Amino acid sequence: xxxxxxxxxxxxxxxxxxxxxxxxxxxxxxxxxxxxxxxxxxxxxxxxxxxxxxxxxxxxxxxxxxxxxxxxxxxxxxxxxxxxxxxxxxxxxxxxxxxxxxxxxxxxxxxxxxxxxxxxxxxxxxxxxxxxxxxxxxxxxxxxxxxxxxxxxxxxxxxxxxxxxxxxxxxxxxxxxxxxxxxxxxxxxxxxxxxxxxxxxxxxxxxxxxxxxxxxxxxxxxxxxxxxxxxxxxxxxxxxxxxxxxxxxxxxxxxxxxxxxxxxxxxxxxxxxxxxxxxxxxxxxxxxxxxxxxxxxxxxxxxxxxxxxxxxxxxxxxxxxxxxxxxxxxxxxxxxxxxxxxxxxxxxxxxxxxxxxxxxxxxxxxxxxxxxxxxxxxxxxxxxxxxxxxxxxxxxxxxxxxxxxxxxxxxxxxxxxxxxxxxxxxxxxxxxxxxxxxxxxxxxxxxxxxxx
Amino acid sequence: xxxxxxxxxxxxxxxxxxxxxxxxxxxxxxxxxxxxxxxxxxxxxxxxxxxxxxxxxxxxxxxxxxxxxxxxxxxxxxxxxxxxxxxxxxxxxxxxxxxxxxxxxxxxxxxxxxxx
Numbered sequence: 001x002x003x004x005x006x007x008x009x010x011x012x013x014x015x016x017x018x019x020x021x022x023x024x025x026x027x028x029x030x031x032x033x034x035x036x037x038x039x040x041x042x043x044x045x046x047x048x049x050x051x052x053x054x055x056x057x058x059x060x061x062x063x064x065x066x067x068x069x070x071x072x073x074x075x076x077x078x079x080x081x082x083x084x085x086x087x088x089x090x091x092x093x094x095x096x097x098x099x100x101x102x103x104x105x106x107x108x109x110x111x112x113x114x115x116x117x118x119x120x121x122x123x124x125x126x127x128x129x130x131x132x133x134x135x136x137x138x139x140x141x142x143x144x145x146x147x148x149x150x151x152x153x154x155x156x157x158x159x160x161x162x163x164x165x166x167x168x169x170x171x172x173x174x175x176x177x178x179x180x181x182x183x184x185x186x187x188x189x190x191x192x193x194x195x196x197x198x199x200x201x202x203x204x205x206x207x208x209x210x211x212x213x214x215x216x217x218x219x220x221x222x223x224x225x226x227x228x229x230x231x232x233x234x235x236x237x238x239x240x241x242x243x244x245x246x247x248x249x250x251x252x253x254x255x256x257x258x259x260x261x262x263x264x265x266x267x268x269x270x271x272x273x274x275x276x277x278x279x280x281x282x283x284x285x286x287x288x289x290x291x292x293x294x295x296x297x298x299x300x301x302x303x304x305x306x307x308x309x310x311x312x313x314x315x316x317x318x319x320x321x322x323x324x325x326x327x328x329x330x331x332x333x334x335x336x337x338x339x340x341x342x343x344x345x346x347x348x349x350x351x352x353x354x355x356x357x358x359x360x361x362x363x364x365x366x367x368x369x370x371x372x373x374x375x376x377x378x379x380x381x382x383x384x385x386x387x388x389x390x391x392x393x394x395x396x397x398x399x400x401x402x403x404x405x406x407x408x409x410x411x412x413x414x415x416x417x418x419x420x421x422x423x424x425x426x427x428x429x430x431x432x433x434x435x436x437x438x439x440x441x442x443x444x445x446x447x448x449x450x451x452x
Numbered sequence: 453x454x455x456x457x458x459x460x461x462x463x464x465x466x467x468x469x470x471x472x473x474x475x476x477x478x479x480x481x482x483x484x485x486x487x488x489x490x491x492x493x494x495x496x497x498x499x500x501x502x503x504x505x506x507x508x509x510x511x512x513x514x515x516x517x518x519x520x521x522x523x524x525x526x527x528x529x530x531x532x533x534x535x536x537x538x539x540x541x542x543x544x545x546x547x548x549x550x551x552x553x554x555x556x557x558x559x560x561x562x563x564x565x566x567x568x
Contacts, residue, residue, distance in 0.1 A: 063537075066494050066497075067465065067466050067469050068469045068472075068490035068491070068493050068494045069490075069494065071469055071472075071473045071490060072486075072487055072490050072491075075473075075476065075483060075486065075487070081477065083474075086470055086473060086474075090466040090467075090469075090470055093462075093466050094462050094463050094466050096462075
């Protein structure tokens with residue numbers, strides 16, 4: 001065996017470190033979990049830090065980190081040159097146990113890492129006291145307390161902002177907005193540049209300034225009223241026009257169905273024609289052109305009929321690390337598998353929506369979640385969903401009768417849907433955006449105003 | 453202490469990779485040769501291209517001689533130029549290796565006939 005257990009086994013746990021690395025080499029789930037929750041310096045042994053870092057590098061490039069791949073990577077970086085190090089790596093690679101509870105070993109590695117930090121803290125302060133006994137005791141204690149408080153926080157990333165830090169954040173944000181406003185006036189001649197990802201609708205861009213990182217956007221629509229079309233319209237704006245990688249999770253459609261939808265959206269050829277194959281040569285050529293656009297985009301699709309919140313977190317983390325996705329669209333929440341069959345529908349929805357919000361904030365990406373509206377246009381568990389969301393939209397059909405009766409609607413040539421902004425944490429809400437939805441081609445756009 | 457519940461195949465795999473790496477460190481294999489062998493090892497162990505396994509087995513079944521040095525080098529060059537992550541590339545390499553092996557066998561059988 002290459003490494004021997006350290007003398008101080010309270011602070012160092014050789015077996016846990018090996019188990020985590022072994023898990024990362026052999027199981028993708030373990031890789032995702034460890035990549036997300038550990039840092040290089042959580043490992044005590046320098047060699048384990050190196051191996052962890054190598055695995056993470058390969059993982060980010062979507063390369064399966066086999067023992068041979070690690071050796072190749074190490075060679076290209078000119079590291080792991082001695083036999084003892086290779087022996088340890090081989091030992092780790094060989095000693096994987098299928099079905100291992102990786103979370104248990106991760107916790108152990110994290111706990112030992114925190115204990116070592118605590119021990120270093122005690123040593124440092126002990127030395128400080130012995131070197132500088134002139135410093136006021138209050139100062140010494142306050143300083144130690146602050147450090148200890150950060151150390152005992154449940155999550156390492158948790159932090160409390162001091163007044164100075166918060167003021168700095170506020171100042172930077174106002175300065176950024178002030179400069180942007182000036183830029184709008186001078187450079188863009190009044191056209192608002194976006195703060196986040198494009199929504200695909202000029203009027204919605206104007207109200208929201210785009211979908212921002214950490215935002216949870218909820219879009220509600222009744223069955224057959226454009227949920228998937230809206231999702232793919234958003235994906236087109238983000239992943240094709242803006243070239244930002246996006247992950248699309250669909251719980252009810254197959255990959256063929258999704259691909260066919262894209263064919264129609266991108267070629268503007270009627271969906272029914274694509275389905276039947278009744279295409280003219282020029283339409284066929286348009287469709288091929290559309291797919292060429294899709295293949296060069298940042299659209300990643302994951303059709304998953306049995307999606308659970310856990311699987312969603314796992315796949316979200318993976319695509320963030322490997323493709324640097326900027327947005328996730330979940331189409332749609334009602335088809336997700338129940339975590340606990342005893343939960344009521346609203347409890348399940350609440351849990352999923354909370355998970356989505358947390359995912360967006362932790363991974364710095366915008367998350368859009370599609371939900372189904374009841375026949376009367378209301379939403380099940382609406383209040384709770386609204387609380388969690390940053391932007392809540394409802395896609396509602398507009399009937400010819402409504403247009404006839406409503407003077408405002410008559411100001412648009414071809415409105416047939418309205419997008420109601422039910423909540424907007426960062427701007428105006430309670431307003432409607434007029435939409436034209438071409439169902440035959442699955443295309444959406446802002447409704448065109450009647451020219452005067 | 454960790455107990456190894458896996459098959460000896462796992463140990464055989466790491467042992468093979470270690471030997472390749474050791475030969476490379478000692479300079480008995482070039483960096484490119486080492487990388488190629490490690491890629492082959494992963495490919496064979498993953499079992500993703502049984503055709504390649506079979507094609508290589510067929511080459512190794514019959515030992516070469518001075519007349520097959522050139523063709524053996526071409527087979528080696530083909531393997532080294534193959535992107536093992538691309539199944540299309542691997543399939544193409546299998547076709548080339550099979551073709552080269554036919555030629556190799558022909559040379560060896562001509563040698564046998566002429567008593568060489």
